[in-house]
Amino acid sequence: MADSTLTIDPPQEQVGDTTGSAESGSRGIGRAAVLAHRRSPAHDLVEEMEQGSGERVRLRELPFLSQLAVRAASAGRSSAAVAGALGVALPSRVGEVTGATDGSGVAVLWLSPDEVLAVGQDEGRSGLSPDVWSADVAQALASEPGQVVDVSANRTTLELSGPCALQVLQKSCELDLHPRVFPVGAAVATLLGSTGVILWRTGEQSWRVMPRASFATHVVRWLLDGMREFR
Amino acid sequence: MLIIDCPNCGPRPETEFGYGGQAHVAYPADPHALTDEEWAQYLFYRDNPKGSYAERWVHSAGCRKWFNAVRDTRTYEISHVYRQGDPRPDLSKGA
Secondary structure, eight states, X not given: OOOTTOOOOOOSOOOSSSXXXXXXXXXXXXXXXHHHTOOOTTGGGHHHHHHHOOSSOXXXXXXXXXXEEEEXXXXXXXXXXXXXXXXXXXXXXXXXXXXXXXXSSOEEEEEETTEEEEEEEEHHHHOOOHHHHHHHHHHHHTTSSOEEEEOTTTBOEEEEESTTHHHHHHHHOOSOOSTTTSOTTOEEEEEETTEEEEEEEEETTEEEEEEBGGGHHHHHHHHHHHHGGGO | OOEEEETTTEEEEGGXXXXXXXXXXXXXXXXXXXXXXXXXXXXHOOOOOSSEEEEEEEOTTTTOOEEEEEXXXXXXXXXXXXXXXXXXXXXXXXX
């Protein structure tokens, strides 16, 4: 936010109600202008993804989803405090996602016994800046042991959907992705090829693949390669 | 490919895990009191059994937690998986 190298004009438009508060204003740089300058990790692959998509399988990026890494011992006062601030009960076992398991709102993904990932909407859509969100949740933690960190830039989100999406994933993920084992609304951290990703089934034929930002290009091209036979 | 049963995540392919060597090697209470030979024993010398071996593994692509597993070095069969800090299971009772 307080980046002195930003020399952009104050914007005319505002996004949401909560923008333009503490972190903008004083420098004359509106939050909307900052948001307009964001570049998502796969933004230069938009055309490739469009060309590689077809009726049977489609790939696109869902950029800039807000993400909070929460460390809190499960079933303790810390996790209760965090759950209260998020408005979503925390998941307690592998694969479990609580909240909006289809990704339409705030969802909380189980990552390990003392770590969950809260995923919300893009600030440009929700008007809620991830730093404000993480500060709110951290404040709810008060003096309980735990940690809340804004990791929105850590991973990007790719959405793979269509009747053949499962077959594309099965080529490079060794887990059993059958709905009996991996139902809609489940998410796990695993490997896609040799890349660590979070794999989240948001619908019968729709998946979110969340690689680290620096792996985005590789994972997009990897998936596009797997999609070629279904185009 | 081994299928390793992570205590937190359930069965996952071996490629998701990292190997941490022999389990239950305790850090010396007072390293400065050791002779060079004892220190070298602690640092470099590990058991090399033919049979059950308690090892440390980390589920690096999943929950990122360390745990212990008892693996048979002849058959690669993993007979026990248990959490870090738990005692080594009694192997005399059989797998």
